Amino acid sequence: MWAEQVKAFTSGTLKDVKLETFAGDKALADIKSAAVYYQDNNLVLKGEPKLSPEITALDLTGTPHRATVRDCVDTSSFLPYDKGTGQPAQLTDTNRRHVQTSTLRIYDGRWVVMESTLSKDQTC
Numbered sequence: 001m002w003a004e005q006v007k008a009f010t011s012g013t014l015k016d017v018k019l020e021t022f023a024g025d026k027a028l029a030d031i032k033s034a035a036v037y038y039q040d041n042n043l044v045l046k047g048e049p050k051l052s053p054e055i056t057a058l059d060l061t062g063t064p065h066r067a068t069v070r071d072c073v074d075t076s077s078f079l080p081y082d083k084g085t086g087q088p089a090q091l092t093d094t095n096r097r098h099v100q101t102s103t104l105r106i107y108d109g110r111w112v113v114m115e116s117t118l119s120k121d122q123t124c
Helices: 004-009 025-040
Strands: 043-047 054-059 065-073 078-082 099-107 112-123
Touching: 004 025, 004 043, 025 043, 065 078
Parallel strands: none
Antiparallel strands: 043 078, 054 065, 065 099, 099 112
16 A cells, blocks of 8 residues: 555655555545645655564454554655755644554455554654
């Protein structure tokens, strides 16, 4: 999911981005909403986040199978820039490392992120 999310945020468009392959429900809506925010504010991101995902729960007995993933998302090298001027955007949050918790389930034979919450209050 993150690879497609990076494509959307660094290109400034959702065109040719296959988010639906890896994200659904609230996770997909949140990513699209963020992409629209960046577009509306003439911003693109440069770089890539550093990720440290860990599976914290796994249920293979129910249908569909479910998992919870906790990740330390480090965006210190994944920053917004003004698309027109190329200048860095001003950031209000100086901490660039946050905990993200995602719920996944099997959908159409593959794991799909259904909800993902980035905790601005929880650093890593």
